[in-house]
Amino acid sequence: MDVLIIGAGPAGLAAAMRAAILGARTTLVTRAEYGGMAANDGPVPVRTLAHAARLMREVRQCHRYGIETGTPRLDYDHLLGRVREVVDDVREHSILREQLEDLGVTVREKAGTARFLDEHTLETESGQRLRADRFIICAGGISRPLPVPGAELTATHSDAWSLTQVPPSLLVVGGGATGVQLASVFNAFGSRVQLFEAGPGILRTEDGDVAVAVRAALREAGIDVREGFGTIDSFERTRDGVRMNFTHAGAQERAEAALAVVAIGWAADVAGLNLAAAGVETSARGFIAVDDQLRTSAHHIFAAGDVTGRRMLVPPAMQDGFVAATNAVLDTHLTSEYSVNPIASFTDPEYAQVGLTEAEARETHDVIVAMVRCDSATRTIIDGRTTGFCKLVVDRSGTVLGCHIVGERAAETAQAAAIAIAARMRVAELARVPFSFPTYTGMLGRAAAVAAHQLNQQVGWQENPLDGA
Ligand SMILES: Cc1cc2nc3c(=O)[nH]c(=O)nc-3n(C[C@H](O)[C@H](O)[C@H](O)COP(=O)(O)OP(=O)(O)OC[C@H]3O[C@@H](n4cnc5c(N)ncnc54)[C@H](O)[C@@H]3O)c2cc1C
Ligand SMILES: NC(=O)c1ccc[n+]([C@@H]2O[C@H](COP(=O)([O-])OP(=O)(O)OC[C@H]3O[C@@H](n4cnc5c(N)ncnc54)[C@H](O)[C@@H]3O)[C@@H](O)[C@H]2O)c1
Secondary structure, three states: OEEEEEOOOHHHHHHHHHHHHOOOEEEEEOOOOOOHHHHHOOHHHHHHHHHHHHHHHHHHOHHHHOOOOOOOOOOHHHHHHHHHHHHHHHHHHOOOHHHHHHOOOEEEOOOOOOEEEEOOEEEOOOOOEEEOOEEEEOOOEEEOOOOOOOHHHOEOHHHHHHOOOOOOEEEEEOOOHHHHHHHHHHHHOOOEEEEEEOOOOOOOOOOHHHHHHHHHHHHHOOOEEEEOOOEEEEEEEOOOOEEEEEEEOOEEEEEEEOEEEEOOOEEEOOOOOOHHHHOOOEOOOOOEOOOOOOEOOOOOEEEOHHHHOOOOOHHHHHHHHHHHHHHHHHOOOOOOOOOOOOEEEOOOOOEEEEEOOHHHHHHHOOEEEEEEEHHHOHHHHHOOOOOOEEEEEEEOOOEEEEEEEEOOOHHHHHHHHHHHHHOOOEHHHHHHOOOOOOOOOHHHHHHHHHHHHHOOOOOHHHOOOOOOO
């Protein structure tokens, strides 16, 4: 059987690997560089910028520990060189290239945009015609454009790679994961940042306490966070950059900056695919419509990852790729469900989540909540990182439902909570896990002990821990 996969991001790589392991003759075709948006334009390069921002934070607090360094100065051009180095290294070493080639997958990169000619034929922009029995569309997404006059004067996160210097001022539109990360990173680099969120609050998919704490930290760091700011009317060019005209409570207002970046969400990258020729339908939101087995409206064509608009993250994209390839090659009926889905974001402070938010949990469960604050834990005090908390949401029966963290190393601590939730551990069992002292993850053990105590459950010596964190 010939299987053709469109898009070499996480979904496409996982699908190609699975199809080849199952014995299909597998071709992976992608527009530009191998690795997709994830490796070339999303988490990997953005995380590299975030690491630079973290290093600047570290340098700024050196004096508290008796180390004199002076004010850190960023050479943005040099940083972009480091970003390119990291991206190349990741592409070459950490995203399955060698394994795919060993399995005999044909990788056609830099092929330009591929489009369907009919149900079984694809043509690439570079002029190759490829036929297959089964297709898996893993084309990912693009930044959703703002439908207002002057939108062409705005940038997206991708434009960060072509800036020659840090903009002195930045206007970020959209307070989701992308917008908040850009605001935090460029603020650390010295830009004067205004963050505009149209909804009532930033980070609407996070636990309420997380959104409140991150908002407070961003403001404390000097970012002007405007929530429920109204509606954007237009953008226009100014002598030094761009002006955003908007209406708020019936009044005209405006904001100016050297650069405006739009991060108002993600749309499917399907415009060039000529889906109609293959009989593939899209949903009202413009994503490829799939059933829970990732089959599209065309029986022999599957879709996986961001292009389906389900969970737009790397691990679910890879899971989707695996499921779609299995069903495509073996005609099985595996479903792709994301039961435990840890998510983290690399702002200052970091935030992370796994499982249900408190509000979600209260809709269906009788819950208790335990919170340990970073200013009351030993490791965070040692490191001078006392902003934030670790919060556990627990069903009264003792089942851990969710964990929400703000603060240093939040992403790693959430990972330990994810293991507990995936293993269906009771909160008292989690509290009995020995955590080394003093660690960031120890805060999770302590929150578990607090929760177990509220539920009158015995946890042994950890019950009244000196600290454990
Ligand atoms: C700024 C940012 C930061 C993020 N940070 C994180 C994070 O920290 N953790 C996390 O889990 N997720 C993160 N995400 C989300 C994550 O990057 C995506 O969920 C993931 O990349 C989706 O993988 P994918 O394989 O579906 O698509 P992509 O990675 O988008 O890959 C799709 C590929 O298909 C190619 N393609 C599209 N159309 C065609 C065509 N017609 N012909 C040929 N090729 C085509 C594209 O060029 C692209 O290379 C972030 C996203 C952004 C924007
Ligand atoms: N884990 C990570 O670190 C990470 C980072 C970036 C993106 N991602 C993933 O990528 C996807 C896209 O993220 P995103 O942040 O681009 O989108 P998003 O949909 O998560 O957030 C967009 C935000 O923009 C706001 N908005 C919409 N229209 C607006 C307007 N006209 N003016 C001002 N604000 C407006 C929305 O209310 C929302 O808060 C998400 O699903 C996310 O999971 C993850």
